[in-house]
Amino acid sequence: MKLLRLPRQALADWLAALGRDAEVFGPKATAEGPALASLAPGETPDEAPGPPKAPLKTFFFPQPETLAVFSTRRDDPEAHVLRPPRLEAGRRVVLAGVRPCDARSVVLNALPFAGDPYFQARCGATVLIGAACAETCGTCFCRWTGGDPLGTEGLDLLLHPADGGDLLVEVLTAKGEGAAPEAGRPAAAADAEGLAARREASRRAAGRAPDPRPPLAAVDLLALHGAPFWGRVAEPCLNCGACTFLCPTCYCFDIQDETLRGRGRRIRYWDSCMFPLFTRHASGHNPRGAKFQRVRNRFLHKFRYFPDRYGPFSCVGCGRCIRECPVGIDVREVLREMLAFAGRGA
């Protein structure tokens, strides 16, 4: 790993240089807080604490994504033959100012999408430049879910504020090496030591709250599934998709064919476990027909089914769902409820 020191005023030039053969996106200040947007040459990412409103998944798992194209013309001998879509060949993307929680969401989603060529192609064409969090928001709980405000998972480069108004640039991957700023000079040993000390302090802070994963992995799944609190948790829920659509780690989708004037495309679009159609069978039966069953699924998927299968939680603690739920449902409270149930020895 390499550590560079970059004068802050060189940041805009660096991003502009990267923008010569890629599209650059990052959080931009708006009247209501940072929002992900395209950055024009000369623009730098907004530094307000916390993640921007939109989840990063829109870049890797767009809504919708064309999986295949076909013809429906009757005179076409190849009608209804699926062909690969015209890929946005050469579309390279630089995501700058990415919060560590969001970068981690890409790593987590890559677990179920390990064999997905579309997701993988987009990952391959993207350079992720992180911005370490000097401040956290009241809704940030990344440490509790296995992340860190100074975390590097999923990032190619990570920027830290340094003394004298400079930036420290951690070069984390080969891709990051290729995109590293030319104006960056090797950082001093003291810089590296300072950074290591900050990381250590952050790790100690994480240690103060016990890791919720082992107790939740140990609790009997059927008991947790039948726990009495789900009805109470679900009562105010609207079963809308706001929490899942804004969540960077929700990745459920459905597939449909859309046809228009002799041309068709097979698309994949975001779906949500909150929607009744999500689990409805062709017979009309819905195994998750009641609201509380759908709400329960959202949390059990994040905190039990996904870790059972892949290890980590499917939640990076970004707090978006807490900020935007219209009825004030707080994932942290539900996690505590699940832990309390596990702790009672159920």
Add this chain to the structure above:
Amino acid sequence: MPDLAGQIRAAARELLAAGEVAAVLGFAPGPLPMTTRPFAARTPAEADRLTWNGFCVMNPANLLPEILAAVEPPRGPKDPPPEGPLPKVAVVATGCWSRNIVVQIQEGRVRRERLVILGIPSRGMIDRRKVLRRVGGREIRRVEEGAHELRVEGPGLHETIPRWEVVRDNCRTCVHPTPVVYDRLLAEPVERTGVDRYAQVAEIEAMTPEDRWAWFRREIAPCLRCYACRNVCPLCYCPTCFVDDSRPQWVGKSLDPADTALFHLLRAYHCAGRCTDCGACESACPMGIRLRLLTKKLEKDVLELFGTEAGLDPGAPLPLAAFRPDDPDEFLTAGPGGGAGPEGPPPREEEPA
């Protein structure tokens, strides 16, 4: 300013302790400043969690049928309803919420005799996005609501904001702030006069059709199709919504602009003559889309064409579900290009006797 939270708690404790109601539907504090959570207290002790403030923006009428069903004695899907009266539920209701309850009574969703309505004359609820814009999107950790101002605090942030400036658009133009039905009124009735109810709509009506279309496309462009607006609305209760239907499928499910536009237009039309401009849909939208402007336009049209407003009288027929011989019909009789313009129906010619 009366201590409404205290009065709601006291009324709830009393009703629950006396066994008059099985639940009291109101609000509990939410996880963040400027958020609340709908909450049904079922014991006198739980009544202490009820709260009241300017951030109670969800419409509790939405949850009312569900809570009423939840407090009924359990029975199988084919069992007959039990003999005797079913348990009652108390619900807090401002002007617009009480009108939604009236619409629910008109539409057979709830029965008046199972409700105890705790009426709350409304001072207007707060738009948390307006507050956020006032502080430039900075993080807010604490909000204190006074009679006429909000004190907002966050990291490096101390601001006092005049309350009325951040009240929601629908509340600022509301002409029925006092509940139209209630069993107890928890504060003095409020009257609001001299507001221009349709100023926002008139602005859009004044545009050319092209500009209007562009405005509409721009307004709905950030829509995620999360359906929070639909699900929070007490009028949206079809067992299968047209956007969820898959056999046949009426609307595409991705973010195609035509599909998003179709969703918004049809949702609005389904609320015509029923919407009370409670603003819950707009408050719920995570993207800040001003979707009540569509239903507000329909409210104006229904008032001009049929002379009625939603939810003022439980005994009245619903304007779009009833026929009167003098219903406006220019769109039928005037032929192509005729019909009611934005100014309402043209004056009728006298029929020869």
